Amino acid sequence: MKIGILNTGNIGGRLARAWAAAGHDLVLAKDGEDRKIAPLLAELGDRARLGTVREAAAFGEAVLFSVYWPRVEAIVDAVGDALDGKVVIETMNPLNVTAEFKHFHDLDFMRNGSTAEDLQRRLPKARIVKAFSTLAAPVLEAAAWAGSPLPANVFYASDDDEAGRATRGLIADAGFRPINVGPLVAARQIEQLGVLLHHVADHEYGGDADLVRLALAVVEANPGPVLRERVV
Template identity: 85%
Template sequence: MKIGILNTGNVGGRLARAWAAAGHDLVLAKDGEDRKLAPLLAELGDRARLGTIREAAEFGEAVLFSVYWPRVEAVVAEVGDALDGKVVIETMNPLGVTAEFKHFHDLDFMRDGSTAEDLQRRLPEARIVKAFSTLAAPVLEAAAWSTSPVVPGVPYASDDAEAGRVTRGLITDAGFRPLAAGSLRAARQIEQLGVFLHHVADHEYGGDADLIRLALAVVEASPGPIARERIA
């Protein structure tokens, strides 16, 4: 499959490696200094080439929209109509930033919306899918879980069944378990999982710095549920 990556940062770079290894062809774009992509491009060889934001959008049958939330408007303006009809996998979390460059979840925004629904409104002809937002970049590689008894799940949500199917395959190609979460409105709950993981990191582990170690998984009981007779 042809995949465009906007923007190739910590998340996009890791998925680029996985998808190139799975045999996909990539155009990588950077919302910023694209010279930073030189080592990754050298690593990926003939599976990837550099392009502009617009070129990556035009190239991809599927496009990874892995953009810093405050930069969405600028990137959408650069893309124009290049994403019309495309499967667009959106990885963002609704993070605000203070004058001191400290990030925080925009809880007011999250109460009644999601970044995925916002992007769908901005790109009405694109086929938006929410995915890959619940794993921190340092563990968004299958190798990070090589000794784990459970592979993390990557929930995804979309109003487009075929776009969801494509995303499901790309989640598998990245080394994770796809978890269908329903319509795009479910992106609200997926994004709220990020807040939940912050709470777990803070209260159960050594603090928020340990967030990069955490993931969620759905585990099926084996051999199965244990039924007991209920006494009225």
Template identity: 65%
Template sequence: MKIGILNTGNIGSRLARAWVAAGHELVIAQDGDYWNLEPLLKELGEKARYGTIREAAEFGDVLLFSVYWPRLEAVLEAAGDALNGKIVIETMNPLGVTEEFVHYHDLEFMKNSSTAETLQSRIPTAKVVKAFNILPAPTLEPAAWKDNPVKPNIFYASDDAEAGKAARGLIVDAGFTPLNTGELKSARAIEQLGVLMHRVANHEYNGDETLIRLGVSVIQAQPGPIFRENLV
């Protein structure tokens, strides 16, 4: 599969490694000059090359829209109409930032929308999928979970069955187990799960820095539930 990564940062670089290892071809781009991608390109080898945001969008049958939420408009402008008709997997969280550069979840925005729905409204002919926004980047590698009996899930949502199927395959190729949450509107619940993870990190563990160690998974009971007669 041909994949364009629109902004190859902490998340995009890790998924790039996994997807090249799975045999996919990549064009990786970045929003600004925040990263030196030469070491990553050498690591990825001949299956990947650098391009502008526009070139990555034109190249990919599937696009990874791994963009800092406040930079949404800038990246959309850079990609232009190359996003039209594409499967677009977006990893954003609705984060605001203070003048002191402290990030926070925009809870007011989250009441009635999601980054995925906003992106879909901005590129209506594209097929947007929500995924890869819950796991912190340092845990978006199978090696981070090699000694864990339970592996984390990647939740995804889309209004398009073809796009959901493509995302599901790429989640598996990245080394995780996909969980389909249904229509794109379900992205609201996925993003709100991120808020819950922050609260768990703060109140159950040692503070917010613990978040980079946390994942979430749905576990099926084996052999199954134990049913008993109701007591009257």
């Protein structure tokens, strides 16, 4: 599959490696200085080339929209109509930043919306899928889970069944277990899982520094549920 990556940062770079290894062809764009992804391009060889944001959007049959939330409007303006009809995998969380550059979840926004729904409104002809937003970049590599009894899950949501299936395959190609949570409105709950993980990091572990170690997984009972007769 042809994949465009907007933007090739911590998340996009890791997925670029996995997808190149799985045989996909990539055009990588950087919202910022291109020189920062020169080592990655050299590493990926003929599986990837550098492009502008619009070129990467035009190239991809699927496009990873891995953009810093405050930069969405600028990137949407840059791609124009290049994402019309494309599968667009959106990885964002609704994070704002203080003057001291401290990030925080925009809880007011999250009450009645999600970044995925916002992007769908901005790009009405694109086929938006929410995915890859609950794993911190340092654990967004299959090797990070080599010693774990369970693989990390990647939850995805979309109103487009075909786009969801394409994303499901790309999640598996990245080394994770895809979990379908339904229509795009369910992206609200996926994004709220990010808040939950921050609470887990704060209260069960040593604080936000441990957030990069955490993931969520769906566990199926094996051999099965233990059912007991109900006394009435």
